Structure formats: C-alpha cells, structure tokens
Amino acid sequence: MNLKSPDYVPGHGLIKGKSVLITAAAGAGIGFAAATKAAEEGARAIVLSDIHEGRLVAAVEKLKTESGLAEVYGKIGNVAVEEDVRALVDFAEDTMAGVDILINNAGLGTSKLLIEMEDDEWNRVIDVTLNGTMRMTRCMMKVMKARGQGGVIVNNASVLGWRAQKEQAHYAAAKAGVMALTRCAALEAAEFNVRINAVAPSIVLHPMLRKSASEELLAELESKEAYGRAAEAWEVANVMMFLASDYSSYMTGEIVPVSSQKG
Ligand SMILES: NC(=O)c1ccc[n+]([C@@H]2O[C@H](COP(=O)([O-])OP(=O)(O)OC[C@H]3O[C@@H](n4cnc5c(N)ncnc54)[C@H](O)[C@@H]3O)[C@@H](O)[C@H]2O)c1
Incomplete structure (x- = not known):
C-alpha cells in the first residue's frame, strides 16, 4: 500500500508576528x-542557520522569493561549536529584536554496526545531535530568561529515540538524549515562561537522505508505516508550528511523534 500524500495545508497565521530562529x-x-x-504561518522575521555556506545563501534567497517575506536572514554556524552557537543567538537577537521561537533542527546520522564503530564516529553524531541541541537550548534559555518575555523552543528528535534499528546505536542514543533534555529543560524553563517540546518524526525522504541510505532500507522503512509512505517534510513542519504556537500553550516537556508506524 502507498497512500498518496495529502494536499498541502496552507498557513493559518499560527505564529503571526513572531520571530523565528532555525538551525540546519x-x-x-x-x-x-x-x-x-x-x-506561511505569519512569522515577522526568520533567521536561517546552517553549517553549509553555499546552501545557506541559496536558502535565504529562495525563502525570500517564495514567501515574499522581507525579513529573512542567514547566519552560518555549527551547532557543535559553542562560539558559533553564541554568535548565532546574538545575531538572531540583534537582527530580529529578540527571538520568540527557536527550532533546533540540526542532527547528524551515519549507519554503522556498533561492533565496527570507532569513538570518533560515535562522538561526532552525539556532539552534533545531542550536544548541539543542548548548546542551543542552554544559550537560548539564558537569553529568554534575561529578556523576561517567555518564548518557545521546538527540538527535533526521532522515533529512534524510542525504537531500535540496526546500525543506529549512536543516532538513537543521541535522539533519546534529546528527548530527555527536552523534558528536563522544560521543567526549568517553565519558571520563566519558556515552553520546550520536541517532535519525533519517523521518516522524511529527501535527496540528501537518499544518498546516505540504501533504497532497500528506505523502502523497508516506508513499508512499516501505516500510510505506506514517508512523511512529507512539511507534515513534520506543521506539527512544529503547532508546538511553536499558542495552540499548544499547555504543553511543555512533551515529545510528539510524527509517525504512522505500526509497531
Ligand atoms: N529525514 C528523516 O527521515 C528524519 C527522521 C527523524 C528525524 N530527523 C531529524 O530531523 C532533522 C532534520 O533532518 P532532515 O533529514 O530533514 O534534513 P534537513 O534538511 O532538515 O537538515 C540538513 C541540514 O543540516 C545541516 N547541518 C548538518 N550538520 C550541521 C551542524 N553541525 N550545524 C548546523 N547545521 C548542520 C546540513 O548542512 C544540511 O543543510 C535532524 O535532526 C534529523 O535527525 C529526520
């Protein structure tokens, strides 16, 4: 079975007037x-960040052209480097007169059996995926607390934070860490009116992912979904927008699966 993707859902002004910082x-x-x-949901300004300069410049131009939003900015940065994280948060704060919403999207995966895994590969995945999310969250929490106007952080976890898959011990451990970080940080951030939640997507196919995994594996993962297909990236983004908006005002520390997996 392969049910076709639904029609694209248009924006509803869920985050009207908010400023947004997005990594990766x-x-x-x-x-x-x-x-x-x-x-599309009404943000007044958006800072895009990424480690890849060429793609970042192109992404800023594309978003400006496609959305018509004038206030789209780019800032190069590696979430695994503390100085980059501080510079990114400072840039977004200054450029947008404060960040209302942070989307911690950066995460890195490879495929390797645990018995063949070297420390370097394990550490690289943990450092970008878990430590990078922690660094961004810590820095943003400090700034939001000092500003005193609350805010929202949305992390990107994965169903692999709950589930097992061969060759994914490092990535799954990192994503389980992102889930734990989300819950604990949310408890602390509630005191200064900052909500922190995470999405846990199952599978979103795109050209970069297709390059890093075999067609057989991707087909197998899609076949495990009740819908028999991967999610569209915008279907995950929709749930992020819900978590970023006041519609989820009574949610913090939650991990929301974006998945149709059966088991
Ligand atoms: N694609 C999936 O099937 C899937 C499933 C579950 C979870 N996720 C998670 O969703 C997030 C986004 O993944 P995606 O596959 O949709 O790709 P994406 O297009 O959202 O992200 C890829 C981008 O990340 C950037 N990047 C890589 N390392 C970085 C770093 N250290 N600092 C800053 N930017 C960096 C890359 O340059 C690239 O442009 C990741 O956290 C991933 O683990 C993805």
Whole structure:
C-alpha cells in the first residue's frame, strides 16, 4: 500500500508576528520546510542557520522569493561549536529584536554496526545531535530568561529515540538524549515562561537522505508505516508550528511523534 500524500495545508497565521530562529535550515528536509511554514504561518522575521555556506545563501534567497517575506536572514554556524552557537543567538537577537521561537533542527546520522564503530564516529553524531541541541537550548534559555518575555523552543528528535534499528546505536542514543533534555529543560524553563517540546518524526525522504541510505532500507522503512509512505517534510513542519504556537500553550516537556508506524 502507498497512500498518496495529502494536499498541502496552507498557513493559518499560527505564529503571526513572531520571530523565528532555525538551525540546519538550508537542506532539502525538515529545516527548510519549517522555515517555509514559519513564513506561511505569519512569522515577522526568520533567521536561517546552517553549517553549509553555499546552501545557506541559496536558502535565504529562495525563502525570500517564495514567501515574499522581507525579513529573512542567514547566519552560518555549527551547532557543535559553542562560539558559533553564541554568535548565532546574538545575531538572531540583534537582527530580529529578540527571538520568540527557536527550532533546533540540526542532527547528524551515519549507519554503522556498533561492533565496527570507532569513538570518533560515535562522538561526532552525539556532539552534533545531542550536544548541539543542548548548546542551543542552554544559550537560548539564558537569553529568554534575561529578556523576561517567555518564548518557545521546538527540538527535533526521532522515533529512534524510542525504537531500535540496526546500525543506529549512536543516532538513537543521541535522539533519546534529546528527548530527555527536552523534558528536563522544560521543567526549568517553565519558571520563566519558556515552553520546550520536541517532535519525533519517523521518516522524511529527501535527496540528501537518499544518498546516505540504501533504497532497500528506505523502502523497508516506508513499508512499516501505516500510510505506506514517508512523511512529507512539511507534515513534520506543521506539527512544529503547532508546538511553536499558542495552540499548544499547555504543553511543555512533551515529545510528539510524527509517525504512522505500526509497531
Ligand atoms: N529525514 C528523516 O527521515 C528524519 C527522521 C527523524 C528525524 N530527523 C531529524 O530531523 C532533522 C532534520 O533532518 P532532515 O533529514 O530533514 O534534513 P534537513 O534538511 O532538515 O537538515 C540538513 C541540514 O543540516 C545541516 N547541518 C548538518 N550538520 C550541521 C551542524 N553541525 N550545524 C548546523 N547545521 C548542520 C546540513 O548542512 C544540511 O543543510 C535532524 O535532526 C534529523 O535527525 C529526520
């Protein structure tokens, strides 16, 4: 079975007038889809960040052209480097006169059996995926607390934070860490009116992912979904927008699966 994707859902002004910072926003997947959705949902300004300069410049231009939003900015940065994280948060704060919404999208995966895994590969995946999310969250929480006007953080986890898959021990451990970080940070951030939640997508196919995994594996993962297909990136971005908006005002520390997996 392969049920076709639904029609694209248009914006409803869910985050009207808000400023948004998104990491890993220049790829072909969820990050750029979240940026597009943020513009469609009424954001007044958006900072896109990514480690890849060429893609970032192109992504900023594309979003400006497609959305018509004038206030779209780009800032290069690696979430695994603390100085980059501070510079990125400072840039977004200054450029947009405060960040209302942070979307921590950056995450890195490889495929390797655990018995063949070297420390370097394990550490690289943990450092970008878990430590990068922690660094961004910590820095943003400090700034939002000092500003005293609340805010929202949406993290990108994965169903692999709950589930097992061969060759994914490092990535799954990192995503389970992102889930735990989300819950604990949310408890602390509630004291200064900052909500922190995460989405846990199952599978979103895009050209960069297709390059890094075999067709057989991707087909197998799609066949495990009740819908028999991967999610569209915008279907995950929609849930991020819900979590970023006041519609989820009584939710914090929650992990929301974006998945139709059966088991
Ligand atoms: N695609 C999926 O099937 C899927 C499923 C579950 C979870 N996720 C998670 O969703 C997030 C987005 O993944 P995606 O596959 O949709 O791709 P994406 O297009 O949203 O992100 C890829 C971008 O991340 C950037 N990037 C990589 N390392 C970075 C770093 N250290 N600092 C800043 N930017 C960096 C890359 O340059 C690239 O442009 C990740 O956290 C991923 O783990 C993806």
